[in-house]
Amino acid sequence: MNAIYLAPFGIIEEDVLSTLEICLWQVYGFDIRRIPPLPDPSAALDVKNNQYNSSLVLKDLLKKIPKDAEKVLGITSRDLFIPMLSFVFGHAQLNGPAAIVSLARLHQDFYHLPENRELFLHRVMKEAIHEIGHTFGLIHCPDLNCAMSLSNAIQFVDKKNGELCNNCTILFEESTKHSRRENGMEMQQ
Amino acid sequence: MKKLWNIMVVDDEEVMRESLAAWLREDGYTVETAESGKEAIDKTKLKEYAIYFIDLKMPGGHDGIETMMEIRKIQPEASIIIVTAYATVDTAITAMKEGAQEYIVKPCNPEEISLLVSRIIKIKNLQRENSILRKKLTKQYSFCDIISKNPKMLEIFNLIKEVASLRSTVMIQGESGTGKELIARAIHYSGDRAGKPFVGVSCAALTESLLESELFGHEKGSFTGATGQKKGKFEMAEGGTIFLDEIGDISPKLQLNLLRILQERNFYRVGGTEQIDVDVRVIAATNRNLEDAVREGRFRDDLFYRLNVINIHLPSLRDRREDIPLLVHNFIEHIGPELGREVNDISEGALKILLNHNWPGNVRELENAVERAIVTCKTKVLMEDDFAFIISHSVEKKQWDIPSQLTLEEIENQAITATLHRTHGNIKEASSILGVDRSTLYDRIKKYNLPRN
Numbered sequence: 001m002n003a004i005y006l007a008p009f010g011i012i013e014e015d016v017l018s019t020l021e022i023c024l025w026q027v028y029g030f031d032i033r034r035i036p037p038l039p040d041p042s043a044a045l046d047v048k049n050n051q052y053n054s055s056l057v058l059k060d061l062l063k064k065i066p067k068d069a070e071k072v073l074g075i076t077s078r079d080l081f082i083p084m085l086s087f088v089f090g091h092a093q094l095n096g097p098a099a100i101v102s103l104a105r106l107h108q109d110f111y112h113l114p115e116n117r118e119l120f121l122h123r124v125m126k127e128a129i130h131e132i133g134h135t136f137g138l139i140h141c142p143d144l145n146c147a148m149s150l151s152n153a154i155q156f157v158d159k160k161n162g163e164l165c166n167n168c169t170i171l172f173e174e175s176t177k178h179s180r181r182e183n184g185m186e187m188q189q
Numbered sequence: 190m191k192k193l194w195n196i197m198v199v200d201d202e203e204v205m206r207e208s209l210a211a212w213l214r215e216d217g218y219t220v221e222t223a224e225s226g227k228e229a230i231d232k233t234k235l236k237e238y239a240i241y242f243i244d245l246k247m248p249g250g251h252d253g254i255e256t257m258m259e260i261r262k263i264q265p266e267a268s269i270i271i272v273t274a275y276a277t278v279d280t281a282i283t284a285m286k287e288g289a290q291e292y293i294v295k296p297c298n299p300e301e302i303s304l305l306v307s308r309i310i311k312i313k314n315l316q317r318e319n320s321i322l323r324k325k326l327t328k329q330y331s332f333c334d335i336i337s338k339n340p341k342m343l344e345i346f347n348l349i350k351e352v353a354s355l356r357s358t359v360m361i362q363g364e365s366g367t368g369k370e371l372i373a374r375a376i377h378y379s380g381d382r383a384g385k386p387f388v389g390v391s392c393a394a395l396t397e398s399l400l401e402s403e404l405f406g407h408e409k410g411s412f413t414g415a416t417g418q419k420k421g422k423f424e425m426a427e428g429g430t431i432f433l434d435e436i437g438d439i440s441p442k443l444q445l446n447l448l449r450i451l452q453e454r455n456f457y458r459v460g461g462t463e464q465i466d467v468d469v470r471v472i473a474a475t476n477r478n479l480e481d482a483v484r485e486g487r488f489r490d491d492l493f494y495r496l497n498v499i500n501i502h503l504p505s506l507r508d509r510r511e512d513i514p515l516l517v518h519n520f521i522e523h524i525g526p527e528l529g530r531e532v533n534d535i536s537e538g539a540l541k542i543l544l545n546h547n548w549p550g551n552v553r554e555l556e557n558a559v560e561r562a563i564v565t566c567k568t569k570v571l572m573e574d575d576f577a578f579i580i581s582h583s584v585e586k587k588q589w590d591i592p593s594q595l596t597l598e599e600i601e602n603q604a605i606t607a608t609l610h611r612t613h614g615n616i617k618e619a620s621s622i623l624g625v626d627r628s629t630l631y632d633r634i635k636k637y638n639l640p641r642n
Contacts, residue, residue, distance in 0.1 A: 055208045082208035084272070086296040094214050139217035150216060152299035 411460020
């Protein structure tokens with residue numbers, strides 16, 4: 001049975017990984033597995049800004065996809081950017097196998113506020129659901145409460161819920177009809 | 190709605206163009222990329238893109254600004270965003286001057302790009318909605334291919350509906366090019382006779398004897414060259430409508446023949462003895478003042494009253510200027526595809542020129558002007574330059590427009606002033622144009638105290 005793999009770059013806290021295992025399984029219904037921590041993608045590092053170029057990280061991640069992987073979600077503590085944009089919370093291949101999410105801007109202390117672990121984990125969950133959604137072909141949703149709504153600032157991440165709206169759920173079911181049937185899965189809602 | 194809009198990302202660096210394209214695709218847009226200005230221009234020739242992100246510095250033939258200028262020639266309505274890593278005031282000014290909608294420095298804040306794109310798309314959606322509404326409006330203001338929202342024209346449309354199924358004759362009066370034949374057709378095709386023939390005859394185009402034969406037909410041998418029997422237009426229009434255009438030009442003899450057919454509903458072919466009964470509705474049209482012709486004895490009053498049972502007076506285009514935008518958009522929509530030209534709009538400046546023109550040739554002249562502009566224009570939008578021929582014509586005309594309520598002396602004064610202006614004060618030339626000798630012209634210049642040029 002195909003699974004969604006979590007691929008941590010370096011050491012990622014256990015509560016982050018276990019939160020992701022639960023929420024991704026609940027939303028997408030695939031088995032969630034982990035691959036051992038990957039080395040830092042140093043070739044993707046922009047030393048000046050201390051950020052990873054997310055396009056290069058994704059390229060790197062594609063080489064490490066297990067055979068039975070439906071999707072792979074890279075997780076990094078470092079901030080991400082794409083060459084055109086100063087930062088991104090995450091980056092995914094639309095309809096592709098890989099996505100990555102950065103934890104850097106999801107911490108309250110990034111905004112010089114007292115750290116709030118529960119809020120942080122909620123944000124991680126939402127962004128992971130969002131990026132994996134893109135790999136299933138979902139695009140940004142106009143419903144600001146839906147996990148697929150566009151977040152280009154932290155307040156938009158906080159506004160949305162950790163689940164897909166009805167429309168995006170239907171679109172996801174349509175796009176995965178074939179592979180879920182092969183896996184003998186029912187939609188988890 | 191987003192999928193309706195194509196976006197093009199032009200950058201020689203693969204990672205740059207692909208990452209921006211991927212990010213925009215996640216937002217639901219259809220995105221294509223080009224690695225050079227030339228590739229972008231080639232793709233633009235084949236497909237429409239709503240927004241272009243163009244890198245300012247690209248190697249090869251076209252840099253960002255040159256690429257933008259070429260693209261704007263092909264798709265003037267596209268929104269172009271120039272992207273650069275090294276912003277300078279000079280390049281920003283050049284980019285904006287050459288028509289860039291935005292100038293952004295990479296890397297940008299994602300929120301900035303998102304807002305920028307959604308703002309542009311919002312405007313594009315409004316423009317598209319506007320165009321759809323305009324089409325609906327044209328439909329709303331259209332009656333049997335005649336487009337108008339002018340109150341007088343709307344009254345005429347109502348009158349047409351009322352009289353369409355009657356047999357009464359109709360007289361349509363109006364300047365040349367106001368659409369008299371269209372009105373005649375509208376009457377025919379909205380009434381009970383719609384399934385029967387509509388036959389049009391231009392009475393001014395033929396000599397008296399030819400017109401007589403054309404209208405009533407002739408028998409074999411009735412005149413030299415009449416080698417066989419021929420049916421006339423009245424017979425051909427049996428059960429339907431005959432449209433007699435330029436009725437004011439027919440001879441007294443034909444006026445009498447027409448009177449007879451209107452009174453008796455029958456006629457004889459030229460050279461024939463057999464009486465032919467017809468059931469034909471007559472619609473006549475003229476651009477002349479027939480009342481004056483009747484007063485002066487050039488047109489039979491009894492025929493005039495027979496023809497003038499229902500009178501429709503069509504306003505000139507300058508008296509229904511509010512219709513000009515509707516008509517222009519309708520012409521663009523129809524003439525463009527007929528000529529195989531992809532023109533789909535007109536700029537506000539160009540429309541202003543058309544609104545200010547006097548249109549002596551009315552709707553026909555407007556249609557011809559739009560057609561000429563479509564043929565010569567180089568973009569998808571008709572611009573002011575495409576109507577340069579109207580501007581020069583108007584300027585020339587303006588000098589010779591004589592306002593009403595002037596005395597003969599004032600008119601003479603204006604005519605001499607205008608001629609001197611046109612000839613740059615050349616007395617010999619001016620006197621030749623005005624048809625007076627030089628001494629007379631000098632007298633008048635002195636009398637009216639006119640400057641020489």
